[in-house]
Ligand SMILES: Cc1ncc(C[n+]2csc(CCOP(=O)(O)OP(=O)(O)O)c2C)c(N)n1
């Protein structure tokens with residue numbers, strides 16, 4: 001007989017840049033000045049895109065949109081550690097990640113503008129279509145990761161999730177499969193503190209989401225999600241682990257959703273201005289800019305050039321989106337099966353006859 | 359009141375009348391539900407009876423089953439019907455079967471409210487009309503109101519009963535129509551259709567948001583249509599359907615759901631069994647296509663509109 005402590009656990013936290021853009025040199029990932037500037041540029045571009053998307057939504061030119069404001073570092077930092085051949089399985093709040101993964105911004109607008117063609121990835125880039133059902137695509141990531149091991153490919157799969165998604169049964173099944181099969185998968189969790197109106201404290205009794213990985217037998221880590229260097233560093237380490245057969249990692253990016261849940265939501269109903277204001281001070285983009293300025297590789301002139309360039313790119317994307325003609329009715333029938341069965345063709349033809357007849 | 363206010367009022371009445379009634383779901387507390395159907399419930403009834411749950415539909419329905427078996431009347435809200443699929447195991451394997459499995463020793467009165475249907479420019483999975491899945495499931499009742507007044511009375515009836523009900527609310531109609539709705543409690547029995555307009559030339563049967571489309575279509579045709587709102591999809595009001603079809607000899611069913619295996623197919627089978635010899639024309643369907651519900655830019659292609667309904671009415675009377 002015995003009564004003893006069988007297990008205790010420890011959990012790592014990583015922050016490279018503090019809120020004022022001061023960095024801990026010992027933790028600094030190996031990135032060239034050019035790469036550092038590139039990371040910053042992607043965050044700025046994502047933010048400009050986000051602003052544009054919100055404004056297009058207000059004008060009724062796209063539909064419901066989920067802003068990434070405040071979460072740019074978590075997404076850009078992770079994407080920067082991946083290759084095009086790696087998989088990502090995004091949620092609806094992944095504009096920054098997808099932009100950093102070369103998904104054309106015009107297609108992102110097209111998707112939120114209610115057109116499936118926006119989900120088509122660029123050639124050679126494994127960007128899976130956005131999954132709207134929360135917490136469901138983690139399993140797909142695990143499947144793609146297991147496939148990579150069977151096919152002997154050096155590929156990692158990233159499954160995105162929010163704090164809310166960590167409650168779904170599917171998500172927990174994904175964690176378990178990942179652990180059991182030692183799959184080369186990364187669960188990229190953006191804990192932005194809210195799932196629509198439900199705060200993280202009501203979502204889980206666990207203190208962190210990262211620690212859930214431990215129960216499933218693999219490593220979890222919490223990083224400052226507003227620190228692009230910490231997110232990059234943790235992801236790069238997890239990628240290396242995955243490539244070398246050492247299994248899954250859950251990265252919890254501790255961050256904050258600065259905007260409403262989506263354009264259909266009004267967050268003032270359920271959270272305080274003061275809370276939002278406190279998080280605005282931890283802005284991931286400003287933090288990185290201060291860091292670059294401190295390193296003397298950034299200045300006003302470069303900033304202005306960058307903003308102007310980002311605006312040009314975003315405007316060009318919006319123009320391309322607006323110039324894209326609406327698909328014909330056949331588009332909703334054409335992709336249901338490899339070959340269109342007779343009954344479906346009949347439905348399509350009848351519809352065309354009716355609508356073209358007048 | 360509009361439809362969502364009527365649902366809200368129905369919930370308030372039911373909760374005030376019966377302490378056993380509890381509401382649970384995602385964002386139903388402070389936020390009042392994403393469509394505001396649960397507005398004010400938390401304030402009035404407190405967090406023990408109005409529970410913001412973790413984000414987990416299977417959890418919500420499974421926990422509701424346990425609550426119901428133990429004597430509560432849970433009224434879970436599933437934020438969009440496209441997410442009820444996450445809970446199909448709990449719903450079909452347990453909620454619908456507990457009474458039968460225990461030979462009546464246990465009951466499982468879970469009343470699942472969920473918005474359904476297209477026409478709201480929403481993201482994927484927010485526009486589904488998959489009522490046939492629930493109609494097909496033994497042990498479930500299925501209700502779809504098309505007006506504020508009916509919504510409230512049917513909801514209170516559903517909550518008063520002792521069987522599980524899938525109560526689907528047409529989100530497109532939440533704020534589209536207003537009518538006089540009493541503040542107090544009243545009931546409309548489940549299983550009773552409503553003749554919205556009497557007529558002799560052709561019976562048009564519909565429910566939910568398509569009922570309103572059919573009503574609109576009537577404004578554009580002189581045909582003497584009898585319009586029936588099913589209101590309850592299971593159990594179906596077979597008598598109302600058959601007696602109307604025997605009178606008119608013609609019938610069209612309008613459903614938003616995909617065509618194959620939808621409720622219209624079942625209604626046609628019933629007519630075939632019980633009123634075939636009264637028919638003057640084949641019974642026809644105006645339905646959604648056998649396609650995934652498209653993202654919003656293409657939803658007009660998918661959604662049956664007045665044009666397709668009028669076309670069917672004319673084809674049927676001119677047969
Ligand atoms: C299965 C499922 N249930 C409910 C919803 C509705 N819904 C959309 S987003 C959301 C909250 C998600 O929170 P979280 O996972 O933290 O991600 P965030 O939106 O904060 O990025 C909910 C409940 C959904 N899309 N899918």
Ligand SMILES: [Mg+2]
Pocket residue numbers: 162163164190191192193194195196
């Ligand atoms: Mg969240």
